[in-house]
Amino acid sequence: MSESTQIAWNRKDLTGIEPLSRGEIELILDTAPQFVAVSKRQSGIKKVPLLQGRLVVNWFHEPSTRTRTSFELAAKRLSADTLSITASTSSSVKGETLHDTLANIEAMHSDVIVIRHNCAGAPHILAARHASHIVNAGDGRHEHPTQALLDAFTIREHVRKHTSNPEATLDGVKVAIIGDVEHSRVARSDIWCLNKLGARVCLCGPATLLPMDVERMGVEVTHDLREAIHDADVIYALRIQLERQAKALFPSIREYIRLFRIDSDSLQSAPAHALIMHPGPINRDLELATEVADGPRSVILEQVSNGVAIRMAVMHLLVNSGNKSGS
Amino acid sequence: MSAEQQAYESTIVMDGETMGATIRRLAQLIAEANPDIEALVILGILRRGRPLAERIAAQIEKMTGRRPAVGSLATTLYRDDFRAGLRRPKVHGETQFDFSLDDRTVLLVDDVLAAGRTIRAALDEVMDYGRPRRIQLACLVDRGGRELPIQADYLGWQVATAPNEWIAVHMKEIDGEDAVLLERRAPTPLRQEGAGG
Numbered sequence: 001m002s003e004s005t006q007i008a009w010n011r012k013d014l015t016g017i018e019p020l021s022r023g024e025i026e027l028i029l030d031t032a033p034q035f036v037a038v039s040k041r042q043s044g045i046k047k048v049p050l051l052q053g054r055l056v057v058n059w060f061h062e063p064s065t066r067t068r069t070s071f072e073l074a075a076k077r078l079s080a081d082t083l084s085i086t087a088s089t090s091s092s093v094k095g096e097t098l099h100d101t102l103a104n105i106e107a108m109h110s111d112v113i114v115i116r117h118n119c120a121g122a123p124h125i126l127a128a129r130h131a132s133h134i135v136n137a138g139d140g141r142h143e144h145p146t147q148a149l150l151d152a153f154t155i156r157e158h159v160r161k162h163t164s165n166p167e168a169t170l171d172g173v174k175v176a177i178i179g180d181v182e183h184s185r186v187a188r189s190d191i192w193c194l195n196k197l198g199a200r201v202c203l204c205g206p207a208t209l210l211p212m213d214v215e216r217m218g219v220e221v222t223h224d225l226r227e228a229i230h231d232a233d234v235i236y237a238l239r240i241q242l243e244r245q246a247k248a249l250f251p252s253i254r255e256y257i258r259l260f261r262i263d264s265d266s267l268q269s270a271p272a273h274a275l276i277m278h279p280g281p282i283n284r285d286l287e288l289a290t291e292v293a294d295g296p297r298s299v300i301l302e303q304v305s306n307g308v309a310i311r312m313a314v315m316h317l318l319v320n321s322g323n324k325s326g327s
Numbered sequence: 328m329s330a331e332q333q334a335y336e337s338t339i340v341m342d343g344e345t346m347g348a349t350i351r352r353l354a355q356l357i358a359e360a361n362p363d364i365e366a367l368v369i370l371g372i373l374r375r376g377r378p379l380a381e382r383i384a385a386q387i388e389k390m391t392g393r394r395p396a397v398g399s400l401a402t403t404l405y406r407d408d409f410r411a412g413l414r415r416p417k418v419h420g421e422t423q424f425d426f427s428l429d430d431r432t433v434l435l436v437d438d439v440l441a442a443g444r445t446i447r448a449a450l451d452e453v454m455d456y457g458r459p460r461r462i463q464l465a466c467l468v469d470r471g472g473r474e475l476p477i478q479a480d481y482l483g484w485q486v487a488t489a490p491n492e493w494i495a496v497h498m499k500e501i502d503g504e505d506a507v508l509l510e511r512r513a514p515t516p517l518r519q520e521g522a523g524g
Contacts, residue, residue: 033421034401034403034404034421034422037421037422037423038404041456043427043429043456043457044455044456044457045456047455048404048405048455049405049451050404
């Protein structure tokens with residue numbers, strides 16, 4: 001048991017994966033299984049009193065169903081009180097600054113602020129100036145830390161099952177991330193997270209959708225899907241952001257499908273044990289074929305279930321052992 | 328770790344043989360008080376309550392021919408010291424049992440009873456899983472120092488400890504040996520204690 005080596009959690013906020021150590025990431029992953037069990041309770045009450053009487057505010061400046069619902073459910077399963085503020089209902093439309101809005105929320109004695117914002121760095125700016133625990137639920141193209149944590153957790157659970165080793169790590173596991181890396185905060189957080197955990201990351205997509213100099217993040221890059229997936233343990237399809245296709249970042253959707261879609265045909269080049277993952281929402285039959293999304297290798301819905309447990313673990317660590325003064 | 332242990336002295340106060348006899352006696356008391364073994368389920372509080380619960384169940388089986396179902400209770404998620412900032416989250420494992428608690432006699436098993444706060448947490452956790460007919464408590468050692476009005480129904484051994492003393496139970500399944508130790512902080516620490524002590 002890792003109890004004697006377990007490291008302490010000392011951060012007030014979770015603003016991103018990049019500043020975390022491997023030990024801190026593993027502490028979050030190790031805290032999650034007990035929360036998976038809470039959600040799975042067959043009989044009895046599916047919640048625990050760890051955040052009883054605390055106020056968790058979900059403050060979303062961008063549309064989101066999955067992440068907002070997941071955070072809200074996580075807070076409720078910890079017995080917290082929850083509030084949701086979306087951009088269209090907040091005073092930001094009347095010109096109030098982020099700091100002023102947050103100061104007003106804090107005047108109502110909030111404990112945790114979960115924020116999604118289209119500006120990269122917004123959570124960091126707020127975390128430095130306000131006393132509440134800030135959790136980044138996605139900032140611009142920068143980071144989406146809880147998504148990376150739930151992805152790493154899902155992969156680790158499968159590696160442990162597959163190797164029958166309950167202590168197995170991600171060391172040496174190969175993850176192929178396919179598609180629109182350029183616009184994806186999920187990809188950025190995943191790369192940092194998987195690299196820190198010892199996994200090998202390979203990016204694959206049209207050159208226009210891969211950031212320049214991305215190799216500097218310590219990843220392999222290829223434009224050949226078969227090369228990317230032939231030895232992959234995990235195939236991670238990213239969402240093609242059709243709303244950005246107006247800029248014509250690749251010649252046509254038909255060409256993208258022909259070269260980069262994960263379907264039963266392209267999967268023939270991948271190992272039989274390779275897992276299929278996607279952060280959602282899926283463009284069915286664009287980046288991921290329906291038969292694969294719903295197939296036996298897909299763990300997409302497990303990602304969603306694990307997301308609640310990871311967010312419970314994060315909020316528990318921040319509130320119940322976090323440093324109250326500065327990150 | 329070893330440097331920290333050197334600051335303590337420990338004495339064996341119960342050897343393996345006496346511990347075995349104590350567990351047999353506990354099992355006998357439990358079996359006598361619960362003639363309907365089918366209605367009895369045992370939850371061992373992690374970590375050492377779990378192997379203790381297994382041993383009690385095995386003894387009850389020897390005496391009555393029927394073995395009560397055994398599970399684990401973590402209690403971590405119900406502790407009151409998180410909120411007070413007194414304790415870092417330490418996870419010993421998960422609550423695990425595959426039977427209903429409704430209308431059963433639930434026997435909680437723990438190695439050491441002290442403040443009673445673990446048992447308070449265990450009671451709340453059990454209540455979240457169902458509505459037992461009754462809940463009972465069996466402990467190997469009661470070392471005193473209660474902070475809540477909680478008592479064991481079945482008790483192996485009672486000892487009053489001073490504030491600088493505590494009881495460590497060792498079990499073969501976890502520690503490689505059976506023994507109860509009385510540990511005492513050395514009267515004059517050899518080194519300055521850090522803030523993390």
